[in-house]
Amino acid sequence: MKYKKFDTLAIHAGESTDPHTGAVDTPIYQATTFAYESADEGAERFAHGTGFVYTRWGNPNISALQEKIAALEGGEACLATATGMAAVATTILQLVQSGDHIVASNYLYSATNTLCAKYLPKFGVQTSFVDTSNPKNVERTIQKNTKLVYIETPSNPALQITDIKAITTLSKQAGLLSLIDNTFATPFNQKPIALGLDLVIHSATKFLCGHGDAMGGAVIGKKDLIEQITKGMHRDLGGVISPFNAWLIARGIKTLSVRMERHNRNALEVARFLQRHPKVERVYYPGLPEHPGHEIAKKQMVGFSGVMSFEVKGGYESGKRTVNALKLCTQAVSLGDTRTLVCHSASTTHSTVTPEARRAGGITDGLIRLSVGLEDPQDIIADLDQALG
Numbered sequence: 475m476k477y478k479k480f481d482t483l484a485i486h487a488g489e490s491t492d493p494h495t496g497a498v499d500t501p502i503y504q505a506t507t508f509a510y511e512s513a514d515e516g517a518e519r520f521a522h523g524t525g526f527v528y529t530r531w532g533n534p535n536i537s538a539l540q541e542k543i544a545a546l547e548g549g550e551a552c553l554a555t556a557t558g559m560a561a562v563a564t565t566i567l568q569l570v571q572s573g574d575h576i577v578a579s580n581y582l583y584s585a586t587n588t589l590c591a592k593y594l595p596k597f598g599v600q601t602s603f604v605d606t607s608n609p610k611n612v613e614r615t616i617q618k619n620t621k622l623v624y625i626e627t628p629s630n631p632a633l634q635i636t637d638i639k640a641i642t643t644l645s646k647q648a649g650l651l652s653l654i655d656n657t658f659a660t661p662f663n664q665k666p667i668a669l670g671l672d673l674v675i676h677s678a679t680k681f682l683c684g685h686g687d688a689m690g691g692a693v694i695g696k697k698d699l700i701e702q703i704t705k706g707m708h709r710d711l712g713g714v715i716s717p718f719n720a721w722l723i724a725r726g727i728k729t730l731s732v733r734m735e736r737h738n739r740n741a742l743e744v745a746r747f748l749q750r751h752p753k754v755e756r757v758y759y760p761g762l763p764e765h766p767g768h769e770i771a772k773k774q775m776v777g778f779s780g781v782m783s784f785e786v787k788g789g790y791e792s793g794k795r796t797v798n799a800l801k802l803c804t805q806a807v808s809l810g811d812t813r814t815l816v817c818h819s820a821s822t823t824h825s826t827v828t829p830e831a832r833r834a835g836g837i838t839d840g841l842i843r844l845s846v847g848l849e850d851p852q853d854i855i856a857d858l859d860q861a862l863g
């Protein structure tokens with residue numbers, strides 16, 4: 475029987491009872507290489523990819539994770555990678571060649587921005603960064619040699635929203651591939667493939683894993699595109715996820731629905747509290763009606779996920795003082811964990827970026843990113859209240 479509902483797929487997709495022991499979930503295949511019975515069988519595996527050969531080429535735990543993520547995103551296939559950045563880099567490097575041009579959001583995750591701005595030009599690939607919250611900016615930036623459009627919505631860390639449907643439509647009209655980083659939303663809240671996007675990318679390190687204990691990445695889309703990336707750059711560059719991490723992330727995904735429901739609910743409550751607080755200048759959370767992208771977010775998201783940013787009055791020093799005073803919320807980078815994580819962007823993740831470049835990306839001096847965890851929201855609010863006080 476083929477199950478279709480998200481909650482059921484999160485648990486059952488990709489999993490199979492172990493034929494040898496009856497273990498109900500996929501065991502961990504902590505192996506680098508797989509024996510074959512004869513040279514002919516070896517030749518068959520090499521030629522047609524039937525069965526496993528070497529973990530850089532594939533592994534039962536990686537396959538199980540790929541099947542699960544593809545099912546949840548509604549894609550034909552998925553490639554799981556060692557980290558989110560391995561997914562971003564491997565995918566883009568496979569799809570572009572010297573002389574190509576990319577149109578990308580000017581508020582991408584910092585390492586994705588660095589890949590496009592610093593490394594791709596070494597291989598003759600240029601990127602134009604535009605504010606994709608206005609799709610017209612994308613349309614007028616497309617050139618004859620543009621190959622793909624890359625967006626991130628909601629974006630990290632300032633939570634800008636881009637209209638996925640509008641980007642899909644204009645990419646298709648121009649014959650371009652469209653890519654999205656769906657890390658913040660997760661497939662529970664947002665399904666870009668159903669809206670026509672070609673490739674969905676994740677840092678699976680975040681909400682998909684959900685417990686802050688494994689790094690991983692994923693790219694999901696049509697079978698032929700994923701096969702091209704898998705058999706091309708991925709195998710040769712080698713950004714392969716370990717079987718154990720694949721297993722941990724697959725285990726985390728089984729509770730994705732219940733976790734995301736709670737992340738959505740807690741974050742909205744915390745955002746409303748912060749919005750009313752006299753020491754807070756502004757809250758960036760797409761779930762608030764005052765957010766400029768709220769109406770579009772409402773159209774394309776089921777819930778608004780667990781991450782927000784807020785700006786404290788008093789700038790840089792005040793931002794640092796506030797995070798230093800927190801007791802329950804942990805100062806750390808990353809997001810999507812069970813515990814609430816907090817980070818003053820200007821003094822940490824974006825400290826090497828000039829203040830002007832920071833401001834262009836919406837990162838003001840007092841900006842604090844908050845990944846609201848699964849604790850009781852009243853405890854999170856009480857901690858924020860005492861720190862702001």
Ligand SMILES: Cc1ncc(COP(=O)(O)O)c(C=O)c1O
Nearest residue numbers: 557558559583630655657677679
């Ligand atoms: C939106 C987004 N995309 C990609 C990445 C990169 O993921 P990883 O750290 O798993 O390489 C991150 C990491 O924070 C992220 O927040």
